[in-house]
Amino acid sequence: METFETARLDRYFRAVTHTGNPVGADTRSLVITHLLADRPPFIRAVDRITPVAGVLPKPKSVHRAAARTVGLAYSVDELSRDRFTDPDAACAYLEQRAAGQAVVLLDVGGYFAPVLAELCDRFSGRILGVVEDTENGHRRYLELGKPPCAVYSVARSPLKQSEDHLVGQSIVFSTEALMRSRGDILPGRAATVVGFGKLGSSIARTLHAKGVRVTVYDADPVRATQALAQGFHVAASRPAALATAGMVMCATGNLALRGEDFTGLANGAYLASVTSSEDELELDTLTGVYEQSVVAEHVIRYTTIGHYFYLLASGNAVNFLHGASVGAFIFLVQAEILAAAARCASGEVEPGYHEVPEADRRRIAEIWLAHFNPPGAHR
Template identity: 40%
Template sequence: MEKTLSGEFRPKVFFDRLSKQLQIPAGANTIVVTHLLQDAQVYLRTLDKVSHILSVIPKPKSIDTTVLSTARTHFTINQSDRETLQTSNIVRDLLRSAAGRVVLFDIGGYFAPLVNDLVDSFPGKLVGVIEDTENGHQKYDRAQPLKVPVFSVARSPLKDNEDFLVGQSVLFSADAILREVGKLIQYLDCSVFGYGKIGGSIADHLSRRGAKVSVFDKDPIRRMAASNRLCKIPDREQIIKQSDVIFCATGGQVLKIHDFRALKPGCVVFSVTSSDDEMDITYLNAEYLAEDVTQHVTKFSSFSNHFYLVNKGNAVNFIHKAALGDFIHIVRGEMIYALKVLLEQPPDPGIHELTQKQRSELAELWLKTFASEPAHYSDLAVGGI
C-alpha cells in the first residue's frame, strides 16, 4: 500500500532508493571519518549496507553523545584525533584485518599524509579515497603525486547548497555567542578571511544583517567577486588591526602568533573548521593569560592587547549542532556514488570528481524524494542506524 512520505522518512527513503539504483559491487570495506551527528545515522546505515564498515572515526568536535551510544551497538568506533590517527598503526591494522578491497571516506584530509605509504604497504588492497571538504581536497592536492585515486566532492555544485547553509549556521552561532557577551553583530566591523563557498556565504549573510563586511582572500579574482557583492576589500594588515570580529574560512592557518599580537583589542575570532587547520595557536598560552569568559569564549590577555577566541578555535557552528537540513544528504549521496565508480572503474591515481551526468542523476533522485509534494513511497522498511 502506497503511503504519503513524511519528512521524517525522506532521508531513509533517499538512501534506500540510491543504494538500489547504484547496485554497488559487493565485498568492499570502508573506513569512515564522519561528523557523528543525528543526520549521519541513515548515511552510516546505507554505507554499511553497500559495504562493510571496518571502523567509524568520529570528528572529535562534532559528536552527539546519544548518536555515539547508538552507533557503538552497530559499528567499531575509533575515537582518535587526527594526530593519533596519523602517528599510530590504527589504519594499518584495519587494512591488515580487511578481507577484500578498502575505500577510505575522509573529512578534512585525515588520511592524506598516510595514503601513499598505505598503498605501498598494502598493494592492491586500498582502492581509493573519497574526500568531503575543501580543506581535505587541498591536503590531498599537496600530497601529489598520489598513488591512488581520490574522489573529491568539495568543489561539486551539489555541495554549494550545503556550503551556503554552513555559512548561515556559522553566522547563527556567532550571533548567539556575541549576544552572550553583550555584542550585536550588525553594529560591528566584521571581516572574513577566505572568500570560498563558505566564506562567501558568511559574508553574504553578514551583509543581509546590515553588518559592515570586509573580505580578504589571497586570490584577487575572489577579492574582486567580494567587491562586486559590496564588501570592502582592505589589505590583510588593515583587517587584522581594525576588525571587531574575524571569521576564518581558509583551511590554511590564516592566523599565526604575530597576527594575534596585532589584533584590535577586544576582537572576537571565529573559525569554520578545526583550530589546527585554521590558525596556529601553539604559542598563545605562552604569551597570553587565558580566561574563560563563558562556556565557549576564552579571553586572551597580554600587556599589548586582548582578544576573544570562540570554541577554542574550532568550528563555531557545531556549538549549536550545525543543522544543514536535507541538502547534506545529496553530498553524502555523491560520496556513495563515488564508491561505486572506484569499485567498478577506478581511474588513474590523482584527484577526480563525478561527471555532470552522474551528478544530475543524484539531483533528480534528491528532487524526487525531498522536493515532490505530495511524495509517496510504498516501502518504508528501511531500518535504523
C-alpha cells in the same frame, strides 16, 4: 531525529544506493565523518555499498545519541591527525580493521592524505580509492601530485553549493549566539572575513544582510577582486584587515592567523573559525603570553598587558555547537559521496583524480527532489 524523519532518510538513501551491482565479499569501507544526529542513516547506506569496517568520528562534532546508535552496529574508533601522519600507526589500524580486504576510504579533511602512498604500498589488502568531502581535504590530496589510487572529491560539486551557502549562514548564526551570551550583538560592529572562498563569501554576504560592515582579506588576488566586485571593502594586508575589526571570521582552512597576527586584533574583538583550530589558528604560540579565562560558555578571553580578545568555541568550527544544520541539503552531498564510494568499490577506477559524472548528479538531484521538496513545488 524523529522516527518518521529517520525512516524517510533511510528510504532516500536506499533509492540512491540501489544500483543492482553488489560489490565483492572482500570489500570494506572506513568512514571518517561528523557523527551528527542525521549520520546513522548515511552510515547504514555506506554499509549497503560496502560493509563498514570502522567509523572514525571527527572529535569536535559527535552527537551522543548518534554515537550510541552507530556504536551498536559498527566499530567506532578514535580519530586523530597523529594516527594518520605516522605510516606505521596508519597501517596498523587498517590491518586491525580490514586485513587482506579491498578498502574504500571516506574522508573529511584529508586525514588519509599524508600516508596514502604508504597505505597503498604496505597494506595487506588493496586501497580501492578515497572519497573526500571538503575543500581543505581536496587541497591536501592535490598536493600529492598523482595519487597512488583513485581519489574522488565532492568538494567542488554543484550539489555542494547549496550546503556551502547554508554553512556560511550557520556559522554567522552560531557566532552571534555566542556573542549574545555576553550581551553583545553583530550589528554595529565592523567585521573582517579572512578568506573569500565558498564559505568565506557566504559568511560575508550573510553578515552584510544583517547590517554589518564587512571587510574581506584574501591573499589570492583573484578572490580579492571577486570580493570587491560584490561590494565588499578589500584590505590590502592582513594587519590592515584585523586592526579595526570587532569580529574576525577565519575561513581559509590553512592557518588564517599565525602567532604574530593575534597581537594585531583590535581590543575586545571576537574571533571565530569555520574549521578546526589546528587548521585555522596558530593558538599554541600564545601559551605563556596570554592568560585565558572562560567568560561565558564557549567564550574564552585571551588577555596580556594592554591587549585582549575573545575566542569562540576554542577556535573550532562554531556552527557545530548548534548542530551545524543545513537542513536536507546535506543529503545531496552525502548521496554524491555514496555514488563516488560505489565507483571506487567496483575496483575498476584507475589511480588519479575523479569526479562523479554529471548523469549521476542529475539522478541524485531528482531523487532528492522526490523525497524532500514540498509537494507540488517541483514539476
